[in-house]
Amino acid sequence: MTMMSDPKRWTALKTEFLQDCAVFTVSRTASLSPRTGIQHIFYRIDSTDWVNIVPVTDRGEVVMVRQYRHGLGEITLEIPGGMVDPGESPQAAAIRELLEETGYRAREVKSIGAVSPNPALFGNRVHTYAAFGAERVAEIRNPGAEETHVELVPLDALPERVRSGDVDHALVIAALHFFELSRREFADSESGREGHGE
DSSP: OOOOOOOOOOEEEEEEEEEEEOOOEEEEEEETTTTTTOOOEEEEEOOEEEEEEEEEOSSSSEEEEEEETTTTTTEEESSSEEEEEEEETTHHHHHHHHHHHHSSEEEEEEEEEEEOOOOTTBBOOOEEEEEEEEEEEEEOOOOOOOEEEEEEEEEGHHHHHHHTSSSSHHHHHHHHHHHHHHHHHHHHHHHHHHHOOO
16 A cells, blocks of 8 residues: 655745735735745735634524625624734634623633634634624624624524525634534533532
8 A cells, every 4th residue: 555645845946915805905926946946926815813702692692693694795693703913812802802892791701712714815813703692782882883683593503504504604603613512522521520429
């Protein structure tokens, strides 16, 4: 049986800044293939890190938002999220976005994972948080051109909302998957403690 070797890293020769698009920048890099020695051009989108937060009320409802998305040209159903501001931690950004977009604050917020949004083009990360005991404490404060409307979705209804395409934002679905994994891990640890008589 032939063993396959891991791919080798490319060598970046020169990077040129092309465009500042406010929420991201675009650059072009000439890189050398380690396999062929041939130079190729690649384009990259740079952005600050992003956050998503899955806020759940004590009644078992996920606090979600409907908003118009200009890329898709449609109104989408998502969880709160946004960009990490300079000097801000991802967790602080998640808490801020939750309050701004929904008027809700949570009793407990914990990190449950992070992903690369699209490593072919983006170099940033999306940090996901679970928020428990979410309750409304303020009015929605949408900055700039953003407009969000809150929709409370029962946890048990989420799988069907994803299957039906009502929730189709890839990063939201990744966040919901992290949330489900964290729920399973918590249930497993609880059953393990019970099995040991704790």
